[in-house]
Amino acid sequence: MPYSTSCHCGAVQIEMTRGIRQLTRCNCSICRRYGALWAYQQRKAIRVTAEDGMLRAYSWGNKELTFFFCTQCGCITHYDHTDRRPDGSDMSAVNMRNIDDPARIAYLPIRLFDGAKTWKVLGKTVEPHLLMSPEDTP
Numbered sequence: 001m002p003y004s005t006s007c008h009c010g011a012v013q014i015e016m017t018r019g020i021r022q023l024t025r026c027n028c029s030i031c032r033r034y035g036a037l038w039a040y041q042q043r044k045a046i047r048v049t050a051e052d053g054m055l056r057a058y059s060w061g062n063k064e065l066t067f068f069f070c071t072q073c074g075c076i077t078h079y080d081h082t083d084r085r086p087d088g089s090d091m092s093a094v095n096m097r098n099i100d101d102p103a104r105i106a107y108l109p110i111r112l113f114d115g116a117k118t119w120k121v122l123g124k125t126v127e128p129h130l131l132m133s134p135e136d137t138p
Contacts, residue, residue: 003039003105005098007075011054012068014077014094015047022124023096023108028115030060030067034076036095037110037130043080044088102131 003016016039024038025031031038048055048068059066059082067079078094096105106128114122 003096004100005077005094005096006100007070007073007077007098009070009073011072012048012050012070012075012077014049014098016041016045016094017047018042018045020096020105020108022111023105024093024111024113026113026115031115034067034095035097036076037097038093039096039105040091040093042089043084043092046078046092046094048078097131099131103136106131
């Protein structure tokens with residue numbers, strides 16, 4: 001069953017067709033500000049649907065990544081590498097904080113990634129309270 005995400009107002013929707021085994025929380029300058037929980041899949045396994053004019057892109061520095069957000073509600077939805085492969089086999093990241101059914105991913109391990117300095121994985125945690133109320137968890 002695909003995973004579906006949407007921005008707060010519903011103007012941008014994303015469907016991921018492959019399974020997710022873990023999420024990533026990064027502390028780099030942009031991910032820290034976005035507060036995102038990323039899930040990675042090949043771009044060809046992700047379908048982005050957006051109403052006309054509702055999806056904007058942001059890129060900075062060396063312009064290797066392009067972050068996308070809803071122009072109406074401001075939610076960060078996903079990012080792509082700017083160097084895209086024609087066959088769609090390059091990786092994209094979807095912000096799973098926007099998932100429509102948080103219970104589906106609440107118990108996945110979250111990889112803590114030091115994108116601010118060392119580019120190393122600092123550890124893994126399981127934190128269902130990041131996505132759901134403790135009263136909704138078993």
